[in-house]
Amino acid sequence: MDYSEFDDRVDDLSEGTYAGLPIVPAPEEEGEEIPAADRVAWRLSVPSYEDELFEDCLAGFLQRVDGAAVRALIIGEWADASGDDGSVVQVLVDNADRFPELRSVFLGAMTREECEISWIQQGDVTPLLEAFPLLERLEVRGGSGLELRRVRHGNLRVLRFETGGLPAAVVRGVGACDLPALEYLEMWLGVSWYGGDATVADLEPILSGERLPALRHLGLQDSEFQDEIAAAVASAPVVARLESLALSMGALGDTGAEALLSGQPLTHLKRLDLHHHYLSDAMMDRVREALPGAEIDLSGQETGTEHERYVAVSE
Structure with a gap:
């Protein structure tokens, strides 16, 4: 893929x-x-x-x-x-x-122009997975009202949520689902103002990888607490089987990058996406040196104090 x-x-x-x-x-x-x-x-x-x-x-x-x-x-x-x-x-x-x-x-x-991402009113998307057992790819834009209940789906390979605020219940729902064929999982976590109330604890079932044996790409993106996510990823069991990792679009700074580099080896990754970040030039150099064989996206370097940081997609 x-x-x-x-x-x-x-x-x-x-x-x-x-x-x-x-x-x-x-x-x-x-x-x-x-x-x-x-x-x-x-x-x-x-x-x-x-x-x-x-x-x-x-x-x-x-x-x-x-x-x-x-x-x-x-x-x-x-x-x-x-x-x-x-x-x-x-x-x-x-x-x-x-x-x-x-x-x-x-x-x-x-x-x-048609509808701001955080104004799109979604609902429970679980029935799509239940009604289409051969579905391989489900992508959803908009997190307001979004729901996902625990379900087993044997053929889904790609699951993506583009939101300015992903409800914690959806994150927990993903972690509770049995998705043995899922290769690609991407979630834009967004900001609390638009309903993005997930915590690192909500991500733990995903980071364990127990129900995601085929996962090869993990994207935990667009988050206000991107440093905390990076620290959790640094010791997450699921990382060892990944080919591609995205911690982009959020408020990632040197603290998160340091935690990531100090954790488990990442040299097996083919791709690391950190675009839209708050890393210093020195830390960017360290990331490149640590993963010489990987394709690394460090575009979109932003500046600002921790309280001035913003995510790429919110409203």
């Missing part, structure tokens, strides 16, 4: 590729030329200024596209995205039998 494809994904996924497939908007008119359903990632979006419900949008899509062949769905804007209570998930679940080959879902692919 090419982990670099996930770097700084803050776009609306309206073009380019997703899950290795070219992104194509859902057809809107009868007679419109339509590519093979399994050869593209379909983007469904209902602008907030329109009265159309997502349920009607999906119904129209299924009238024009063979849902039985669809492999990837990108759900963009929907009406009242800042007030939705999980109905979009319910619509997808209600139509699960129409998508037997669905493998990848991105929920909430909106720009900040």
